[in-house]
Amino acid sequence: MLTQIHPKLPMRNKLITRKFYIDKLGFEAFGNADYDGYLMVQKDNIQIHFFEFKELNPLENYGQVYIRTDAIDEFYKELLRNKTEIHPNGPLENKPWGQKEFSILDPDNNLLTFGQSLF
Known part of the structure; x- marks a missing residue:
């Protein structure tokens, strides 16, 4: 029945967010189409x-958005190469709940957490 979800997050400046x-x-x-006051981006699925x-x-x-991945180490390295700031409380690490995760904040303080199952 349900097949996808596309979260909607607030932004102050479309050009900066984009x-x-x-x-x-x-x-x-x-x-x-490029709609005033609205932006859509995609990566993979x-x-x-x-x-x-x-x-x-x-x-x-x-x-906040939690994004699952099947290549967290590679994605993390890609972000570091792009000089993306990792959240100070969210470095890449194995969590006790069975996920390997890291987090970043976008320009409007939307929290993006990326996770991959350890099992």
């Missing part, structure tokens, strides 16, 4: 959508 996800994380723009929220205070933003 540049971060494309240049730092390796996403690409998705869709044939996932999409993330963004809506404009110019008044967003990043220190009060609690947007």
Whole structure:
């Protein structure tokens, strides 16, 4: 029945968000139209959508997405090569709940956690 999910996260500035996800994380723009105040990006089999929220205070933003991967070590190395800042409390490590994870914050403080099963 359910086949996909495309989270929608807030962004203050479409150009900054677009540049971060494309240049730092390796996403690409998705869709044939460029809508004011809305952005869609994709990488492999996932999409993330963004809506404009110019008044967003990043220190009060609690947007979070957990993204599963089957190549966490390679993706982590790719982000480091792109000089993507890893969350200070979210370095790549094995977690007691059976996941290998790391986290980053985007320009609007949306938390992206990437995880791969250890089993």
